[in-house]
Amino acid sequence: MNTYDKLDQWIDAHFDEQVKFLQELVRVPTDTPPGNNTPHAIRTAELLQTMGMPAEQFEIPAALVHAHGLTSITNLIVRRRYGEGRVIALNAHGDVVPPGEGWTHDPYGAEIEDGKLYGRASAVSKCDFSTFTFAVRALEAVAKPAKGSVELHFTYDEEFGGELGPGWLLANGHTQPDLMMAAGFSYQVVTAHNGCLQMEVTVHGRMAHAAIPDSGVDALQGAVALLNALYAQNTLYKNIRSQVEGITHPYLNVGLIEGGTNTNVIPGKVMFKLDRRMIPEENPAQVEASIRAVLAQAVSDYNAMRDADHAIHIDIRRMLMANAMKPLPGNQPLVNALQKHGTEVFGEPIPAVGTPLYTDVRLYVERGIPGVIYGAGPRTVLESHAKRADERVVLEDLRKATKVVARSLSDLLA
Secondary structure (H helix, E strand, O other): OOHHHHHHHHHHHOHHHHHHHHHHHHOOOOEOOOOEOHHHHHHHHHHHHHOOOOOEEEEOOHHHHHHOOOOEOEEEEEEEEOOOOOEEEEEEEOOEOOOOOOOOOOOOOOOEEOOEEEOOOOOOOHHHHHHHHHHHHHHHHHHOOOOOEEEEEEEOOOOOOOOOOHHHHHHOOOOOOOEEEEOOOOOOEEEEEOEEEEEEEEEEOEOEEOOOHHHOEOHHHHHHHHHHHHHHHHHHHOOOOOOOOOOOOOEEEEEEEEEOOOOOEEOOEEEEEEEEEEOOOOOHHHHHHHHHHHHHHHHHHHHHOOOHHHOOEEEEEEEEEEOOEOOOHHHHHHHHHHHHHHHHHHOOOOOEEEEOOOOOHHHHHOOOOOEEEOOOOOOOHHHHOOOOOOOEEEHHHHHHHHHHHHHHHHHHOO
């Protein structure tokens, strides 16, 4: 029996324990917002300690966390040093969007049905807390590496951009790995991803009684004009094509709208938040300038049809600028190992592609650290129900992905 077979055998023998570990992680809510994620980090550290894997805890200063619109963040690093050689980081994030409506399973029950584990963050990405933890445990029990190091980075700011997660750990010198792998899905190795620009637009009018609407300026009508101008851009974006397999074209979405005070009041202020996904070939500064120009033109066109006393004006605030992830030449050892073992374990080719998502990996890549995205999950985000009701992970995918990561680490540290 070779080392790969022994790794597989260890993971099979400990898989029930791995599933219970994941269930414990899913049962501690990490809704972001509000982003009170320190309790989950503390529970994770407790569970890791019982496995003999102590975690360093990095509590982000409260003032900084609150300034980012969150409640609490404590990031974790587990360092496993075997000898001289390269350091490989494995990163997964514990924060996740709130459950929303439409669930047929308890979002935090971690229920198992028909070979699937249900719960918010079961697929993105608490599953890979378990994938990476048990891959490292298998590696140490079987391969017993004598060179290099592995670090587990469990962080809690992916949903708000990652700057207080991996970004904070890297910027403050707490880690500087040579290679890294981030939570992903099992059937492809992701080497590139979209960027993301998020902006908050506030439309200002003037409140008035609904019985005398002309005495006010309807901010909602103005917002509708702006929204129509923004959504019209999606037709144009379809003509901008990416050359990265798995990524198509840019697109824009408005995900949140708030405004008004009561049904019988002309709304004097309306706020909306937009999300503009950028393909790797786009220039982020030019994208932002273009969005601002579209909004300015829409305001000008709207006001041109009204007198000065009924004009609207807007404020624009950039919330997030997440650059696209572009492949670094040094990522090839990761790609080769994951494709080789993924093909063997899953019995099908595992392609290297891009994804329209944006992730924390860009923060490592921006600092010259080659990285890829790989972990436990289905072929598509849609299949996982990530950010939708009844998010789930197929347990057999979890088992096999853990084997692929353990085998790959064995090769990379040999």
